[in-house]
Amino acid sequence: MSLRLGAMLPEVFRHLFKRPATVLYPFEKNTVPARLRGRPVMDPDKCIGCRMCERDCPAEAIEVTQESETRTDDGKVKRRFSMVVYVDRCAHCGQCEEICPAKPDKAIKLNEFFEEAAFDRGALKIVYK
Amino acid sequence: MALEKLVKWSRVSSPWLLHFNSGSCNGCDIEIVAALMPRYDLERFGALLKASPRHADVLVCTGPVTRQQADRLKRIYDQMAEPKFVVAVGSCACSGEVFRGLYNCMGGIDSVIPVNAYIPGCAARPDAILDGVAKLLAALKKG
Amino acid sequence: MSETFVLPVGPQHPALKEPTSFRFKVDGEYIVDADLRLGYNHRGMEKGCEARTYVQDIYLLERVCGICSNAHMTCFAQGVERLMGIEPPPRGVFIRCLMGELERIHSHLLWLGVAGHEIGFDTFFMYTWRDREVVMDLLEMVSGNRVNYGMQTFGGVRRDLDGMQIKTLLEGIAALKARTPYYLNLGATEPTMVARIAGVGKLPREKAIELTAAGPTTRASGVDFDVRKDDPYAGFGDLIPFTIVTDNGCDVLARVVVRAKEMMASYDIMEFILRNLPAGEVRTKAPRKVPEGETVSRVEAQRGELIHYIRANGTDKPDRVKVRAPTLANWPSTLYMLRGAYLADIPIIMAAIDPCLSCTDRMAVISDVRGGEKVWDWETLRQYGIEFHRRRGIRP
Amino acid sequence: MDLLKVALYLLVYPGLLFLFVYSTFVEWVDRKLYARFQHRRGPLYTGRAGLLQPIADFVKLMAKEDIVPSSADKPLFNAVPVLALAAVLTSGLLLPVWHFTTGIVSATSFPGDIIVMAYLLSLPTFAYFLAGWASASMYASIGAVRVLTLLFSYEVPMFLAILSPAVMAGSWRMAEIARFYQLHPGYLPVNIIAFAVAILALQAKLERLPFDIPEAETELVGGTFTEYSGRKLALFRLLTDVQMVTGAGFLATLFLAGFPGGLVPGFLWFIAKTLFIVLILSAIRAVTARIRIDQMVNFSWSYLAPAALLQLVAVIIVKGYLP
Amino acid sequence: MTVDNIKTTLEQSLPGKIIELTHPSARVMFLHVAKADLVAACTVLRDQLGFYHLSTITGRDTGDKLEALYHFARSGMTLTVRAQTERSRPSLPTIIGVYPGATFYEREVHDMVGIVIDGHPDLRPLVLPEGWPDGIHPLRKDWQYNREEGVIK
Numbered sequence A: 001m002s003l004r005l006g007a008m009l010p011e012v013f014r015h016l017f018k019r020p021a022t023v024l025y026p027f028e029k030n031t032v033p034a035r036l037r038g039r040p041v042m043d044p045d046k047c048i049g050c051r052m053c054e055r056d057c058p059a060e061a062i063e064v065t066q067e068s069e070t071r072t073d074d075g076k077v078k079r080r081f082s083m084v085v086y087v088d089r090c091a092h093c094g095q096c097e098e099i100c101p102a103k104p105d106k107a108i109k110l111n112e113f114f115e116e117a118a119f120d121r122g123a124l125k126i127v128y129k
Numbered sequence B: 001m002a003l004e005k006l007v008k009w010s011r012v013s014s015p016w017l018l019h020f021n022s023g024s025c026n027g028c029d030i031e032i033v034a035a036l037m038p039r040y041d042l043e044r045f046g047a048l049l050k051a052s053p054r055h056a057d058v059l060v061c062t063g064p065v066t067r068q069q070a071d072r073l074k075r076i077y078d079q080m081a082e083p084k085f086v087v088a089v090g091s092c093a094c095s096g097e098v099f100r101g102l103y104n105c106m107g108g109i110d111s112v113i114p115v116n117a118y119i120p121g122c123a124a125r126p127d128a129i130l131d132g133v134a135k136l137l138a139a140l141k142k143g
Numbered sequence C: 001m002s003e004t005f006v007l008p009v010g011p012q013h014p015a016l017k018e019p020t021s022f023r024f025k026v027d028g029e030y031i032v033d034a035d036l037r038l039g040y041n042h043r044g045m046e047k048g049c050e051a052r053t054y055v056q057d058i059y060l061l062e063r064v065c066g067i068c069s070n071a072h073m074t075c076f077a078q079g080v081e082r083l084m085g086i087e088p089p090p091r092g093v094f095i096r097c098l099m100g101e102l103e104r105i106h107s108h109l110l111w112l113g114v115a116g117h118e119i120g121f122d123t124f125f126m127y128t129w130r131d132r133e134v135v136m137d138l139l140e141m142v143s144g145n146r147v148n149y150g151m152q153t154f155g156g157v158r159r160d161l162d163g164m165q166i167k168t169l170l171e172g173i174a175a176l177k178a179r180t181p182y183y184l185n186l187g188a189t190e191p192t193m194v195a196r197i198a199g200v201g202k203l204p205r206e207k208a209i210e211l212t213a214a215g216p217t218t219r220a221s222g223v224d225f226d227v228r229k230d231d232p233y234a235g236f237g238d239l240i241p242f243t244i245v246t247d248n249g250c251d252v253l254a255r256v257v258v259r260a261k262e263m264m265a266s267y268d269i270m271e272f273i274l275r276n277l278p279a280g281e282v283r284t285k286a287p288r289k290v291p292e293g294e295t296v297s298r299v300e301a302q303r304g305e306l307i308h309y310i311r312a313n314g315t316d317k318p319d320r321v322k323v324r325a326p327t328l329a330n331w332p333s334t335l336y337m338l339r340g341a342y343l344a345d346i347p348i349i350m351a352a353i354d355p356c357l358s359c360t361d362r363m364a365v366i367s368d369v370r371g372g373e374k375v376w377d378w379e380t381l382r383q384y385g386i387e388f389h390r391r392r393g394i395r396p
Numbered sequence D: 001m002d003l004l005k006v007a008l009y010l011l012v013y014p015g016l017l018f019l020f021v022y023s024t025f026v027e028w029v030d031r032k033l034y035a036r037f038q039h040r041r042g043p044l045y046t047g048r049a050g051l052l053q054p055i056a057d058f059v060k061l062m063a064k065e066d067i068v069p070s071s072a073d074k075p076l077f078n079a080v081p082v083l084a085l086a087a088v089l090t091s092g093l094l095l096p097v098w099h100f101t102t103g104i105v106s107a108t109s110f111p112g113d114i115i116v117m118a119y120l121l122s123l124p125t126f127a128y129f130l131a132g133w134a135s136a137s138m139y140a141s142i143g144a145v146r147v148l149t150l151l152f153s154y155e156v157p158m159f160l161a162i163l164s165p166a167v168m169a170g171s172w173r174m175a176e177i178a179r180f181y182q183l184h185p186g187y188l189p190v191n192i193i194a195f196a197v198a199i200l201a202l203q204a205k206l207e208r209l210p211f212d213i214p215e216a217e218t219e220l221v222g223g224t225f226t227e228y229s230g231r232k233l234a235l236f237r238l239l240t241d242v243q244m245v246t247g248a249g250f251l252a253t254l255f256l257a258g259f260p261g262g263l264v265p266g267f268l269w270f271i272a273k274t275l276f277i278v279l280i281l282s283a284i285r286a287v288t289a290r291i292r293i294d295q296m297v298n299f300s301w302s303y304l305a306p307a308a309l310l311q312l313v314a315v316i317i318v319k320g321y322l323p
Numbered sequence E: 001m002t003v004d005n006i007k008t009t010l011e012q013s014l015p016g017k018i019i020e021l022t023h024p025s026a027r028v029m030f031l032h033v034a035k036a037d038l039v040a041a042c043t044v045l046r047d048q049l050g051f052y053h054l055s056t057i058t059g060r061d062t063g064d065k066l067e068a069l070y071h072f073a074r075s076g077m078t079l080t081v082r083a084q085t086e087r088s089r090p091s092l093p094t095i096i097g098v099y100p101g102a103t104f105y106e107r108e109v110h111d112m113v114g115i116v117i118d119g120h121p122d123l124r125p126l127v128l129p130e131g132w133p134d135g136i137h138p139l140r141k142d143w144q145y146n147r148e149e150g151v152i153k
Ligand code: SF4
Pocket: A050, A052
């Protein structure tokens, strides 16, 4: 076995003259991949209130509540649902988005927002009405 | 005044971290280490990872706090010198996440010691951690 | 300094990023005896699984560990598929396998860096982790998360690859492939590094078998034990070719070499997958309820054999889920390696099995430091612990 | 006038103020270089390009709660950092930065000051030992024992190494040695082996990679300093920085022909030469892994000490042939 | 070695001792033996069938009995040996004489379901946090954990 002292020496000195690999993150935004699973966002206009998301969520992060029940002129019942998402519990697994049966567009989706840091857990309880 | 300002400035400029795993899945621990690595380089803010609780200012915790670790978490916290801050990294450190209700988890760092900042995410990305640290420092600078 | 004393390492010891506690009887700079206490990370997940549905369980089990999250998911998914009697479509199988290999690369790079760090070689640590970001970006691009990929599900994978992504993956893999020999070269020739790892932590072949070691630890002792060959899954065996890497060095150096070569083998597997990706669906429909039955599912995770035992009772919740992750299989051999070693070699010997305790940590070896063999309850032990630290100047 | 000069000497250059400011600067240089070697940025936002980082660290530690473990030997625990700092600060005063002519023998430059200097530079090591001992904590005690073991292994090569230039120059006074090489720069390369040995020994003295055995973070948490916090930890950190400056200055005096040319050029030389040595120290830190204590002892007795001895013999022979 | 080979070898070496031998899916087999024949079965597996690797041991509560499942592996086959014990005084013999690597797994079974492993040299209560109440084994079906109010917010 050849023992070459400082096999790294050239590499190390080369880096002195190279631009460091560091990104200046909070001061320069970086790009995130399109598939990033960030915060779950719900659209009350689309939700049909099936509670599949609530049932499948592994982290008890979703609570769906019925807000109102109105009868339209043609006799159909129209219900409106609100949702609480506890971002401090969410595991960002995306199961809620996957299971949501609302058509033609899912009522709950994970967006690309990930800078959630907060000083208070209350701020992480997000209500969609 | 002047002195106070200087001290405050020094505190904000030199946050030394102590990392504590209270029973997490390692995911966030790896991301904390990744935040110290060349790509994100937390040392830009003057942050250094320290091994002794006596040297550290910020306790960076991960994990849903297992019963076994709860005691130790508290002890480490007590060993740190004032002023000290606690940051909970990862959803499971914030609230217990998927481990909520398991018989051996307390569910979140704040069930054991007071927490100054929460960084949810599973795993919290290194940039989310950076963002959290920057927010905490900015808040300290102000108040 | 020939006095023997007990050095408790952990659970806050920096060499172990995860909590665990060892007790070493130390004589000067030598370790006379090693004892291990786990249990700091026991979360009670197996019980938790019985109270959750299969869908929730797969995400819970993913979080057994952030390093082999995908291995746990794959293992559980494939076991449940076996019980359901369904098979993922070929494209799903290929992507499942791709995720496993990507994860192996990220884990081995992580390990290489940590091993460097444990012996105080921080520059090496920085370089490997800088290059690891390449894999992390690939994983995040494919799955949407850097740690818990959430890719596997019952009946296949959750996300497909498009042409653009395949191109990026191939580029990233080529870049890493060019870089890996440099690390192998460094790890095997840099004198301060070699001086620390050659001949350290010997584990003879017979011992490796006898103590049921797994993964690179046992392959570095010359045993060709690899689940991908022994119990082919996710396309290994018939669809996807691969080679097993072994080494006869039986020491830490051999484990470095095995892991580095294994990475080279993984690059080849991934390139094969990406070039021969079948068309079609990535998942089939799976029922919510699982018919009664039991099965054993195994996967070759980065650190060795991972095994799940699943028993279903016909409802949408499992009757019993048992998880045994690779690190637990490697503890008996680690204790064997530690006896008689230098104090200074503890970190590198432990790092060499790449211990990840979050999955393993299910036991506590409670040993009376004063030599007796009694069992203490929580309060006594706590009291003792407080005393113990107070005597040494750490305030409780 | 004289009083003013003494005051200037003690407090400004090369005394307290200069040593404090310059040592923080050197720490910054070291951290920055180390980071750049690792393809990172290092401190960036504290002051311009992170220049004020070491000062911020220092001030913060000064203002932090100071815990003394209850089982520690309190008087010793408290006294050690101050004593050790005093020792290195004194060693700073001995650096021949004001002695542009060698005629004057003053309190800070006298025949034999090279020995006193070497001795003062060793004192902190004893302080580390005492610090570890006084902490009465397990990690710290193991660290303390290692400090001593380490001391015995590098101290002899260090002394042998600094003898070579002195023998060559035929003087025991740093100012004269430096002057000798300023006049005969051709003799500088003769001491190259001794220089290498001295650099390695200095690295060991400063307990930096690959010789940071007593602090080995992954085995012993914070080593001898595990129990120190707040003000005293700040002093220890300052101490190490000052030790790096004076150590570098010491080697520059002996092996790089000192700091010629009067006040301003001399000052610039001082900066340039010490930074050069710091660069070497940082590079060593970046490319090596920590070695084991037994390997260290082996290494220094089977390579360092013989090399230094060989060098000494060579120097004596060369000296014999000299006109 | 095919499934049939394994079957015949087992039937020859353990005559009359096999309670049940199943093969539910490819490369998975289950063998049920009586508690008294456990060590003999393990020896046969190791010496005659080449199962050199013990993957793990699972403890399980079947409702009326407790059982341990020993998962063995060799190239191309995973074979699980099942042994049951009554609930009142649950115990099983140790197999560390045959597979020394079983130490930790046996201790775990002891903790999680409360089967006493006869002949194990070091069966101090382990698992679980310090101070865990005696006699409670979390994986028994009759033990349910009720979340303490207020602990988990
Ligand atoms: S079909 Fe879906 S929405 Fe309807 S009851 Fe079943 S689970 Fe609920």
